Amino acid sequence: MKYSVIIRHIGLIIAIVGLAMLAPVHISLINREPYVPVWIGIAAATTVLGLVLFLAVRVRETIGYREGFAMVTFAWVAATLFGALPFWMTGAIPGFADAFFESMSGFSTTGASILTDIESLPRSLLFWRSLTHWLGGMGIMVLFVALLSQLGAGGMQVFRAEAPGPITEKIKPRISETAKILWLTYVILTLAETLLLRIAGLDWFDSLTHTFGTMATGGFSTKNLSVGAFQNPAVEWIIIVFMFAAGTNFALYYTAVKKKSLKNFWHNEEFKLYTSITLGAILIIWLILAAEHGFFKAARLASFQVVSIITTTGYATDDYVLWPSMATGVLFLLMFVGGSAGSTGGGMKVSRYLVLLKHSGLQLKKFFHPRAVFSLKVGGKSYPEDIIISIFQFFFFYIFMVITGTVIMTGFGLEIKSAVSAVLATLGNIGPGFGAVGPMENYAFLPDAAKYLLSFFMLVGRLEIFTVLVLLLPSFWRK
Known part of the structure; x- marks a missing residue:
């Protein structure tokens, strides 16, 4: 393990977090808050340390698989630790466990x-x-790869360790160019949504903060009632569109612009399944809610x-825990799905379900044609x-962690519905769940x-399980 390589590049991530804190310093100055010295101190100390x-640490060693996994995991932990300091040191969140949570x-x-x-x-x-x-x-590591083009082949190891989905798709031959294109797409969509939300009636602050939550598929709001507090249908529809866009593979946007055509969306099997699941779920719940809320509001x-x-x-406009059982049941099942590979969405990813469905179909064919040789293809490409x-292994570990986590959470006093949804909501990076951790509740009561x-x-879910769990193997650290 090349520890010097890991330390050097984690330092850069810490510095990026420190520089990002300059934005809240500006917000604090504008609003004449008493926290300006605290913000400046934390931002300066974090940036300098990074x-x-x-x-x-000046090294020119290459980044291998082990360094890539370790660097990504520890970089996320470091970003979280330093990111917790403003909450803790301003006194807004007195307990460090709460600030870390x-x-x-936020980062996940x-x-x-x-x-x-x-x-x-x-x-x-x-x-x-x-x-x-x-x-x-x-x-943050994709941004890191975009900034450091000299990483060379090592950048791919870092990119693979953080990128969502079973296959890391390269838009350009050089992985640093791919990272730059992904971030550029991300920034353009962010600017577009911010402008539309401003036009729809939100101020610049709420437009920008809710765009951050939408494009990152995060869900932090500036309001206690989340997006429902605005009571603005136009705002809700804009956020719906951009949430769906954020859950789509970002590589499809680049291909659409490059070819000046949207055909690649309709030819993409994962996008079609993602769209079908979404529309199907909307239709079912729409029909259930129509009698009570009316056609358009439903x-x-x-x-x-x-x-x-x-x-x-994880944004909300209504307390769906109070909906009819069938509607909440559909939402509960969606917690097992997630966005597309290559999107900012969390969860298991639609692409994995697509592979499982196709693999199951091939297994059925083999019952009738036992001597035939079938190749699993998605989008015309064979899956090794x-x-x-690895997809089957991912599902095993995912379900195993849900079960184990649920048992542990019941030990903390949660009833089964709240326990299982708390684990699903954090492992799937969803946020709100059901019961005691529903959309109008929070996690403050937990020890x-x-x-x-x-x-x-949250960390395991964001880094897709293997990147973190592999670090727990003793053999990982041996020479």
């Missing part, structure tokens, strides 16, 4: 919160809270909550056997040990 680590929820784009009165926080902290979403959405409520859950955003095996456990699930 640069010292980066510049003090909120920071991890989970959206689970321990705050009981969000609107009482100063604007600078609300902005930082949402900014952690935006940084974690496309990935359509809006169903669309918002379905897209929010399947993309793992090792990728298929510190439970908060650290759920923070671990």
Whole structure:
């Protein structure tokens, strides 16, 4: 293990987090908050420490698989630790376990919160809270790869360790160019949504913070009642569209612009399945809610909550826990799905379900044609056997962690519905769940040990299990 390589590049991530804190410093100055000295101190100390680590360790060694996994995991933990300092040192969140939970929820784009009165926080902290979403959405390590083109082949190891989905898709031959294109797409969509929300009636602050939560599929809001507080149908429809866009593979946007055609969306099997699941769920819930809420309002409520859950955003416009059982059942099942591979959405990913469905179909064919040789193809490309095996392994570990986590959470006093949804909501980076952790509730009542456990699930879910769990193997650290 090349520890010097890991330390050097984690230092750069810490510096990036420190520089990002300059934005809330500006917000604090504008609003004449008493926290300006605290913000400046934390931002300066974080940036300097990061640069010292980066510049003090000068190495030209390549990044291998082990360094890539270790670097990504420890970089996320470091970003979370330093990201928690503003919450803790301003006194807005007195307990460090709570501050760490909120920071991890932000960077991992989970959206689970321990705050009981969000609107009482100063604007600078609300902005930082949402900014952690935006940084974690496309990935702090993807940004790192985009900034350091000299990483060469090592950049691919880092990219693979963080990128969502079973296969890492390269848009350009050089992985640094791919990272730049992904971030550029992310920024353009962010600007577009911010402008539209402003036109729809939100001020610039709420437009930007809610765009951060939307594009990162995170869900942190500046309001206690989330997006429902605005009572603005136009705002809700804009967020619905951009949540769905954020849950789509970002590579499809680049291909559409390059070829000047949208055909690649309709030819993409994962996008078609993602769209079908979303529309199917909306239709079912729409029909269930129509009798009580009316045709048009039911359509809006169903669309918002379905897209929010399947993309793992976690925004809410209604307390869906109070909906009829069948409607909440559909939402509960969507917690197992997630967005597309290559999107900012969390969860299991639609691409994995697509592979499983196709693999199951091939197994059925083999019953009738036992001597035939079938190849599993998605989008005209064959999936290697090792990728298929890794998908099955992913599902096993995912379900195993849900079961184990649920048992542990019941030990903290949660009833089964709240326990299982708390684990699903954090492991899937969704945020709100059902029962005691529903959309109008929070995680504040949990003991510190439970908060650290759920923070671990957020990290594991964001880095797709293997990147973190492989570090727990003793053989990983041996020469």
